[in-house]
Structure formats: structure tokens, C-alpha cells
Amino acid sequence: MSLSPQASRAAPKRRPGPPRSRRRTAETRAGYAFLAPWLLGFLALTAGPMIASAYLAFTDYHPIRGGSWIGLDNFDRLLDDPRFLDSVEVTATYAVVGTPIKLAAALGVAMLLNSRRRGQGTYRSLFYAPSLIGASVSVAIVWKAMFNDQGIVDDIGRFFGMSGGGWVGNPxxxxxxxxxxxxxxxxxxxxxxxxxxxxIPHELYEAAQVDGAGPARRFFRITLPMLSPVLFFNLVLETINSFQIFASAFIISGGQGGPANSTLFYTLYLYQRGFGQGQLGYAAAMAWLLVIVVGIITLVFFRTSRYWVHYSGDGR
Structure with a gap:
């Protein structure tokens, strides 16, 4: 059916829209405009300092005297520094011992809170509350007061016949x-x-219980394999965090890492050399060595995860 000449003249004409390429360009500009604050923050607060510290790691830079290029001398000096080796030992012990204990405690409490009971939300909130505080200065001060000489922990130890003296002053x-x-x-x-x-499907536990599997067998045969991706995630995250401990060690030791370098963690010693003694080049070398070591450890975790981490549908 064709329109009459009068109807065709009366019909409004559609104006052609902007070309598709022009619309895409406008959308791209708008996207970059919204990303601009993040990009500026990344360049100024992350990428810029990283590039600067990478340069300083190969210099003997001092904030007042300046510095000059010395190549790999800072990294060579690390191996001859006894306090550096002490900080590596303290941090490694803290990570190797503390991380598994922390994960075991977290998993044990999570399994207790997984069952339905009255006041479940309250229990979860109480157990989660210390993590909300984090490694703050106030927590470190309270912790130091509790474990110091004549503190509450010391008084409890004396009540059970243990020798006093406090934990803070005992290496x-x-x-x-x-x-x-x-x-x-x-x-x-x-x-x-x-x-x-x-x-984790509850039917798996019911079927295992019908087959006569006890609690330990159900835990090692069902819970751990099904929970292995979450365990892997927590292991990587907590291991990285353990290498970054600073605030609590600084407060409890008074910034000195004592007694007898027993709390001289890696980041605390880095702070002492960089900001206490002004050896920013030496501190930058320490920082980049820490980045490399943590990266290698994380890579090892990912490479070995294929042998013990089980994902649903991966055919293993």
C-alpha cells in the first residue's frame, strides 16, 4: 500500500543520528573522565613511588645529603648485616608458625558456628569483632599492658605457680x-x-554417615577437599599479611625491635633504616627484596595448588 503524495509530504522526516564511531568516541571520553581520579591516584600514589623506590634501591640516597648511583651494593650489604638476618628470621618464624595456627583457629571456630543454634549471629559478631579493630595502636597498647610485668597475664601465671617477669621483657x-x-x-x-x-552440600555428610564414616573421616574426606579453594585463598592472603606486620611490633617494642631483636620484624627494621637513619636507598632495597620474596612464595603456592586444591567440575 503506497502513501498519497499529500501523506508522504506530511510525514515527518527522521534526522540522521550521529555516526556510530562518533558515539563510541564520546562514550570512551566519558569513561576516561570517570576513571581519571583513579588513574591520577594510581600514578601519584602507587606507580610513581614504586618507580622512585626502584631507582633509590640502587643508590645511597639520604634525604639531606642526596646520593649517587652504587648499583647492587645495597643488596650486597644486606647479607653482611646481622640485624637484617635477625629480622628475616623473626619474620619467617612468625609467618611459618603464626599463619597455620591462625587458620586452624579460624576453621575450628567456623565449624562450630556453622551449625544452627540460638544466638548464632551474636556469636559470629563476637568472634569477628577483633578483626574489625585490626592491628591498631590501641590494641597493641592494651596487649603490651596485659603481657607486661605486673600485667593480668603475669598475675594469672603467678597464681598457677609460674615465674613472673612479664612476656614483653622476655626474649x-x-x-x-x-x-x-x-x-x-x-x-x-x-x-x-x-x-x-x-x-558444601549436606547430603555428602549424610551419605558418609550412612556408610559408617566418623567425624574425623568426614572432615578429611569431605570438608577439607570441598573447602580447599577457600583454604588456599586464606593461606595466600594471611601469608602475605604476616610479612607486613609493623604497627603492633613498633608499639610493643617501642620502635626498637627488642628485647634482643626478638620483635625486630622485617618492616620494622626497614622503617628504622629508612626513616630512623635516613638510609632510603638501603630501605628501598629491603622493600624490593621483600616484594620479590613474597612474589616467589605466592607463585609457589599457585604452582603447588594443583596437587591439593579441588574445584567443582575440574574432573579430579
Whole structure:
């Protein structure tokens, strides 16, 4: 059916829209405009300082005297620095011992909170509360007061016949005290474990129980394999965090890492050399060495995960 000449003249004509390429250009510009604050922050606060520290790692730079290019001398000096080696030992012990204990405590509490009972939300909030505080200055001050000489922990020890003197001033007990502080703040991995436990089908436990499997067998045959991706995530995250401990060690030791370098963590010694002694080149070399070591450890975790991490539908 064709329109009459009068109807065709009366019909409004559609104006052609802008070309598709022009619309895409406008959308791209708008996207970059919204990304501009993040890009500026990334360049000014992340990429810029990283490039500067990479340069400083090969210099003997001092904030007042300046510096000059010395190549790999800072990295060579690290191996001859006894305090650096002490900081590596303290940090490695803290990570190797503290991280598994923290994850075990988080998983144990998560399994207890996984069952339905009255006041479940209250219990979860109470166990998660220490993680909300984090490694703050106030927590470190309270922790130091509790474990110091004449503190509440010391008084309890005397009540049970233990010798006093406090944990803070004892080189053999300061690192276990720091590990206890880290384990006490297990709320974040606990919540992640709890979310993983909710995803395990209850039918698997019922079938295993019908077959005569006990609690230990159900845990090692069902819970751990099904929870292995969450365990892997928490392991990587908490291992990286353990290498970054600073605030609590600084407050408890007064910034000195004592007694007898027992709390001289890697980042604390980096702070001493960089900001206490003004050896920014040496501190930058320490920082980049830490980045490399953490990257290697993370790579090892990912490479070995294929042997013990089981994902649903991967055919293993």
C-alpha cells in the first residue's frame, strides 16, 4: 500500500543520528573522565613511588645529603648485616608458625558456628569483632599492658605457680606473644571459611554417615577437599599479611625491635633504616627484596595448588 503524495509530504522526516564511531568516541571520553581520579591516584600514589623506590634501591640516597648511583651494593650489604638476618628470621618464624595456627583457629571456630543454634549471629559478631579493630595502636597498647610485668597475664601465671617477669621483657616469649595477637584476630578468615562451609552440600555428610564414616573421616574426606579453594585463598592472603606486620611490633617494642631483636620484624627494621637513619636507598632495597620474596612464595603456592586444591567440575 503506497502513501498519497499529500501523506508522504506530511510525514515527518527522521534526522540522521550521529555516526556510530562518533558515539563510541564520546562514550570512551566519558569513561576516561570517570576513571581519571583513579588513574591520577594510581600514578601519584602507587606507580610513581614504586618507580622512585626502584631507582633509590640502587643508590645511597639520604634525604639531606642526596646520593649517587652504587648499583647492587645495597643488596650486597644486606647479607653482611646481622640485624637484617635477625629480622628475616623473626619474620619467617612468625609467618611459618603464626599463619597455620591462625587458620586452624579460624576453621575450628567456623565449624562450630556453622551449625544452627540460638544466638548464632551474636556469636559470629563476637568472634569477628577483633578483626574489625585490626592491628591498631590501641590494641597493641592494651596487649603490651596485659603481657607486661605486673600485667593480668603475669598475675594469672603467678597464681598457677609460674615465674613472673612479664612476656614483653622476655626474649623467649615476645615472639609467641606476637603470634597470639595475630591468632586472636582470626575473624576475617573465619568468615570466609564459614561462607565456604555453607556451600558444601549436606547430603555428602549424610551419605558418609550412612556408610559408617566418623567425624574425623568426614572432615578429611569431605570438608577439607570441598573447602580447599577457600583454604588456599586464606593461606595466600594471611601469608602475605604476616610479612607486613609493623604497627603492633613498633608499639610493643617501642620502635626498637627488642628485647634482643626478638620483635625486630622485617618492616620494622626497614622503617628504622629508612626513616630512623635516613638510609632510603638501603630501605628501598629491603622493600624490593621483600616484594620479590613474597612474589616467589605466592607463585609457589599457585604452582603447588594443583596437587591439593579441588574445584567443582575440574574432573579430579
Amino acid at each position: 623467649d616469649l615476645t615472639l609467641p606473644m606476637m603470634i597470639l595477637l595475630a591468632v586472636w584476630q582470626f575473624g576475617a578468615p573465619m568468615v570466609i571459611f564459614l561462607a565456604g562451609l555453607k556451600q
